[in-house]
Amino acid sequence: MKNKYNNIKVIGFDADDTLWVNETYFREAEEQAGRLLSHYETPNKIDQELFKIEIKNLPTYGYGVKGFVLSMIELALELSNGTVSNQVIAEMLKIGKAMINKPIELLDGVEDVLKQLSKDYRLIVATKGDLLDQERKLQKSGLLKYFHHIEVLSEKHDINYKQLLKRLDIEPEAFLMVGNSLKSDILPLVSIGAQAIHVPFHTTWQHETVSKKEANGAEYKTVKSLTEILDFFSANK
Amino acid sequence: MKNKYNNIKVIGFDADDTLWVNETYFREAEEQAGRLLSHYETPNKIDQELFKIEIKNLPTYGYGVKGFVLSMIELALELSNGTVSNQVIAEMLKIGKAMINKPIELLDGVEDVLKQLSKDYRLIVATKGDLLDQERKLQKSGLLKYFHHIEVLSEKHDINYKQLLKRLDIEPEAFLMVGNSLKSDILPLVSIGAQAIHVPFHTTWQHETVSKKEANGAEYKTVKSLTEILDFFSANK
Numbered sequence: 001m002k003n004k005y006n007n008i009k010v011i012g013f014d015a016d017d018t019l020w021v022n023e024t025y026f027r028e029a030e031e032q033a034g035r036l037l038s039h040y041e042t043p044n045k046i047d048q049e050l051f052k053i054e055i056k057n058l059p060t061y062g063y064g065v066k067g068f069v070l071s072m073i074e075l076a077l078e079l080s081n082g083t084v085s086n087q088v089i090a091e092m093l094k095i096g097k098a099m100i101n102k103p104i105e106l107l108d109g110v111e112d113v114l115k116q117l118s119k120d121y122r123l124i125v126a127t128k129g130d131l132l133d134q135e136r137k138l139q140k141s142g143l144l145k146y147f148h149h150i151e152v153l154s155e156k157h158d159i160n161y162k163q164l165l166k167r168l169d170i171e172p173e174a175f176l177m178v179g180n181s182l183k184s185d186i187l188p189l190v191s192i193g194a195q196a197i198h199v200p201f202h203t204t205w206q207h208e209t210v211s212k213k214e215a216n217g218a219e220y221k222t223v224k225s226l227t228e229i230l231d232f233f234s235a236n237k
Numbered sequence: 238m239k240n241k242y243n244n245i246k247v248i249g250f251d252a253d254d255t256l257w258v259n260e261t262y263f264r265e266a267e268e269q270a271g272r273l274l275s276h277y278e279t280p281n282k283i284d285q286e287l288f289k290i291e292i293k294n295l296p297t298y299g300y301g302v303k304g305f306v307l308s309m310i311e312l313a314l315e316l317s318n319g320t321v322s323n324q325v326i327a328e329m330l331k332i333g334k335a336m337i338n339k340p341i342e343l344l345d346g347v348e349d350v351l352k353q354l355s356k357d358y359r360l361i362v363a364t365k366g367d368l369l370d371q372e373r374k375l376q377k378s379g380l381l382k383y384f385h386h387i388e389v390l391s392e393k394h395d396i397n398y399k400q401l402l403k404r405l406d407i408e409p410e411a412f413l414m415v416g417n418s419l420k421s422d423i424l425p426l427v428s429i430g431a432q433a434i435h436v437p438f439h440t441t442w443q444h445e446t447v448s449k450k451e452a453n454g455a456e457y458k459t460v461k462s463l464t465e466i467l468d469f470f471s472a473n474k
Contacts (some may be wrong), residue, residue, distance in 0.1 A: 062369035
């Protein structure tokens with residue numbers, strides 16, 4: 001353990017579901033969509049169809065609330081065979097605006113961890129999603145002061161991290177990423193020779209899940225809550 | 238002239254309507270919206286109301302096609318008093334996807350200018366808008382190879398440019414910005430002590446226009462087409 005983190009100079013944090021609650025709000029919105037469209041299908045089927053449309057639209061819309069709302073409206077038109085009421089569409093627009101304007105709910109211990117680690121390390125945020133949304137959330141979170149750099153990425157593949165580290169002049173061996181998504185925050189880092197700590201959130205979007213096989217052999221730590229990572233670093237001193 | 242650009246080391250380019258056509262597609266989409274809603278209002282009134290809704294939603298949705306489509310749908314619900322057909326909504330979703338997937342139409346001389354300037358200067362892109370959209374457009378444009386850095390900003394105020402230059406370790410005096418929007422690409426740069434060259438595009442979104450008074454006294458060059466800026470730099474050598 002000691003050796004493993006000895007070289008680390010920069011620690012990257014994912015934002016949604018690592019620093020604050022996010023996926024929960026999407027789940028709630030999906031449930032609301034289910035209720036709005038309950039006339040046409042079962043909640044389960046609505047969930048599945050919404051996911052299908054989201055994935056189909058992902059290359060076009062990317063991540064974030066706006067694309068989610070557009071997909072939800074598309075679903076409503078489809079499931080209803082073009083007979084859904086204007087009221088339902090209006091409700092969906094409202095759901096989207098409410099999601100964008102939700103207050104930030106920090107996860108347990110986040111501020112403590114950042115405060116401690118920022119004394120000895122350069123901290124950055126590497127998040128996926130809508131640029132304006134993510135900037136606004138960071139602003140509202142009150143956490144901006146702990147970070148040297150904020151990067152909003154359109155994707156989190158190996159190549160995106162490589163480019164980011166190159167641009168910030170960080171050696172992969174000197175970088176540790178902390179996040180809730182195995183697929184986006186952990187495996188790409190392991191693959192480029194950086195370190196990663198997985199802090200699972202209780203809910204994971206289907207698109208972010210990975211099979212046991214994909215994660216097989218990858219070396220990373222898993223902790224139950226963000227505060228646990230402090231132990232590694234105090235043991236490290 | 239000679240002295241003015243002697244210190245320049247880095248040249249920043251706006252993207253939409255500076256490197257390639259963009260606003261034209263929004264105008265076309267607005268005309269389509271006008272036809273789709275012609276049942277309820279005159280084209281002129283529809284334009285005005287759409288603009289109002291866009292500006293109202295700007296703090297929530299930000300710039301880009303997705304927010305535009307959501308605003309267009311909101312307008313349809315409002316103007317029709319909740320009676321617009323599903324078909325119209327479906328058409329609006331289609332308009333948005335078509336806008337996002339448009340091929341890139343480079344403006345005259347763009348590639349030449351970038352090729353020439355990239356020999357002697359570091360070139361960067363500083364663009365406002367949707368992260369995924371802008372990255373995709375740059376990819377499709379074939380222009381990526383000329384740029385050292387791409388920055389997608391959620392806003393283009395003085396502070397955003399200041400932070401960008403600081404992060405990239407560029408002195409304002411060593412920076413020249415080139416773009417079509419007085420409000421976003423020119424005035425903020427002049428205000429922070431950098432240089433700016435205005436290349437007007439034939440169409441400007443109402444939100445990007447500035448009054449004569451706001452621009453009063455600001456020192457910047459205006460050229461008719463991008464290729465003209467080469468003259469300043471060859472004269473400079």
